[in-house]
Amino acid sequence: MTVFPRTDPARSSTRSFTRRLRQALRAAASAAPAAAPALAAYAAARLTGLLLLCAGAALTDEDPLHRLNGRWDSVWYQRIAQNGYGFEARLPDGGVHPDLAFFPLLPALERLLAAASPLGVADAGLLAAWVSSLGAAWGIYAVGAHVAGHRTGVLLAALWGTLPTGFVQWMAYTESLFTALTAWSLHAALTGRWQAAGLLAAVAGLCRPTAAALIAALGAAGAAHLVAKARGGTPVGTLLRQNRRLLTGMLLAPLGWLTYLAYVGVRENSPFGYFHVQAAWGNHIDGGAALAAFTRDLLTGPWPSPLAGAGVCAALGLVGRLLWVCVRQRLPLALITYACAVVILSLVGAAYFGSRPRLMTPAFPLLLPLAAPMARWPARRRAAAVGAAALVSGVYGAVALLGNGPP
Numbered sequence: 001m002t003v004f005p006r007t008d009p010a011r012s013s014t015r016s017f018t019r020r021l022r023q024a025l026r027a028a029a030s031a032a033p034a035a036a037p038a039l040a041a042y043a044a045a046r047l048t049g050l051l052l053l054c055a056g057a058a059l060t061d062e063d064p065l066h067r068l069n070g071r072w073d074s075v076w077y078q079r080i081a082q083n084g085y086g087f088e089a090r091l092p093d094g095g096v097h098p099d100l101a102f103f104p105l106l107p108a109l110e111r112l113l114a115a116a117s118p119l120g121v122a123d124a125g126l127l128a129a130w131v132s133s134l135g136a137a138w139g140i141y142a143v144g145a146h147v148a149g150h151r152t153g154v155l156l157a158a159l160w161g162t163l164p165t166g167f168v169q170w171m172a173y174t175e176s177l178f179t180a181l182t183a184w185s186l187h188a189a190l191t192g193r194w195q196a197a198g199l200l201a202a203v204a205g206l207c208r209p210t211a212a213a214l215i216a217a218l219g220a221a222g223a224a225h226l227v228a229k230a231r232g233g234t235p236v237g238t239l240l241r242q243n244r245r246l247l248t249g250m251l252l253a254p255l256g257w258l259t260y261l262a263y264v265g266v267r268e269n270s271p272f273g274y275f276h277v278q279a280a281w282g283n284h285i286d287g288g289a290a291l292a293a294f295t296r297d298l299l300t301g302p303w304p305s306p307l308a309g310a311g312v313c314a315a316l317g318l319v320g321r322l323l324w325v326c327v328r329q330r331l332p333l334a335l336i337t338y339a340c341a342v343v344i345l346s347l348v349g350a351a352y353f354g355s356r357p358r359l360m361t362p363a364f365p366l367l368l369p370l371a372a373p374m375a376r377w378p379a380r381r382r383a384a385a386v387g388a389a390a391l392v393s394g395v396y397g398a399v400a401l402l403g404n405g406p407p
Contacts, residue, residue, distance in 0.1 A: 034150060038141035038157035039134055041386065045161035046133065046170055049394035053167070056398040067401040069126040069172035073102070077172065080107035081114070081121045085267070100264050100277045105206040106174050125172030133169045133176035137161065139183025140364050146190055147331065148372045155371040155382065156364065162389035165361045167397030178207045179362040182214050182338070189218055189249075189334050198249030205256025209274075210362060213341030215254045221334035222250045283351035290350040319343055319360070325369040335365040354404075 050064075057064040068074075076099055079087055085104075089097040106128065113124035137157040145153030160179075161169070169176045185200035201218055205211040225246060229239055240247065265273040278284060295316075298309030323343065326336050343366075346359040360366075374382055 034145070035138050035141050035153075038154040039137055041154060041158035042137035042161040043134070045158060045386065045390040045393070046166065048390045049167055049397045050170065052391075052394035053398045053401055056402050060402055062402060064401075065123075065126070067405065068170060069122045071405065074122070074125060074172040076102050077107050077110060077125060077174075078121045080104070081110035081125075095282075096280055098277050098280060100267060100274070101281050103174070103206055103208050103260055105203070106172075106177055109177070110172075122172065126170075129172055129176045130170055132180045135180035136169070136176050136183055139180055139187055142187045143183055143190065143335070143365070144368065144371060146187060147335070147368065149375065151375040152368070152371045155374050155386070156367055158386045159367045159371055159374075159389070160364050162386060162393045163361060164393055164396050165358045166393045167401060168358050168361060174208045175358070175361045178204055178210065179364065181207060182211075182362060183364065185214060186217065186334055186338060189221055190332055194218075194222065194246040194249030195252070196249075198252030201249075201253035202256040205254065205258070206260055207256075209257075210342060210345055210359065211257045213338050213345055215257060216341045217334045217338035218253045219250060220337040221332070222246050224333050281351070283349050285348050286350045288348050291347055291353065291356070294353045315357075316347075319366065322366045322369055326365060329369065329372075331365065331368060335368070339363045339365040 053067065054064045056062075057067065063070075080099055080102060085099055087099045091097065106125065109128045110121045110124045113119060113127060114121045117124070119127065137160065140160050141153040141157040143153070144156035160166070169179075181200050181204035185197045185204060188194070188197035188200060197218055201211065201214050204214055226239065226243060229243070230236070234242070261274045264277060265271050267273060268276055270276060275284070295309055295312050298305045298312060300306075301309075323336075323340060326339060342363040343360060346356050346363075374385065377385070
């Protein structure tokens with residue numbers, strides 16, 4: 001009689017996961033030296049901004065760290081980390097701002113870091129943002145290097161750090177955390193690791209509502225892959241069997257985002273509860289009507305409002321031009337879809353206009369049409385351009401943070 005060895009499926013699955021994790025860590029360790037110039041360039045850009053903020057704060061007798069982790073949305077995240085959900089701000093006009101508008105991943109990290117270290121939740125949020133920003137720069141480099149080579153990847157990460165809204169990357173906000181998860185998810189999809197892409201997208205879905213753009217990007221890229229295979233004459237059954245990992249990734253991607261929307265729906269006793277919460281904050285989808293009205297009022301207002309209106313139009317034109325170049329250069333569909341979706345989601349809502357440039361910060365593929373030609377420049381010219389951009393970004397960030405700053 002033949003005796004077959006008994007195997008424990010759970011133990012086998014755990015071993016498989018552990019083996020894959022070890023392989024991923026070894027791959028990351030081997031790739032670290034190549035990414036080092038990108039991380040150094042990014043860190044230099046953001047340190048320039050931090051030093052300029054500290055200099056400005058010293059002149060105005062302000063606390064620079066408080067400007068990074070003690071105002072606006074940071075306070076909401078910290079309150080959730082300390083007390084959970086349930087707080088509502090009552091406005092003088094009778095309106096209500098519920099904290100359910102804020103997704104739970106950053107508060108959870110703040111609470112975990114505060115419990116495991118001497119840090120308070122405010123400093124824990126700042127640490128999470130700074131570490132996440134390096135992870136984001138690494139992921140952005142990986143995407144750029146995969147699409148257009150090492151030098152482009154380095155420049156892509158550096159340019160992301162020199163955005164006018166780059167200062168928010170080192171605030172206790174979700175931009176850096178979300179961008180890190182998104183960049184690595186997109187890189188996983190570009191390199192055919194669909195299950196990892198879906199899992200990272202699911203985690204990103206617990207970070208901020210913009211994860212809908214990442215879900216759409218993975219869905220579009222996955223569907224295009226399946227359609228291309230089907231056109232090649234592959235039977236449907238064979239097609240599904242051969243692409244199990246891709247389908248698993250596509251199914252995983254929306255789980256985090258949908259889970260939080262379902263949670264808010266239960267709390268609000270409505271399947272559309274999260275959208276009601278956003279409406280309470282004055283944010284609803286209006287197709288860009290609020291943006292058009294804001295721009296029109298600037299252009300027709302007293303001087304110097306028309307100058308500001310022209311600046312808004314120029315910025316929107318630049319974003320549109322970069323999107324068009326991404327399409328014309330036939331960047332991977334996942335990157336084009338993601339960048340377009342982030343821009344659209346940032347512009348079609350009725351929220352306060354001042355937050356919209358910040359909301360577009362994660363749309364790093366828009367910088368590829370700039371990074372790719374810069375990669376052909378002489379080294380000194382590249383360094384001078386990035387350095388100048390870092391100085392301009394740092395000055396703008398210091399002025400913004402020491403003034404009204406981002407909402």
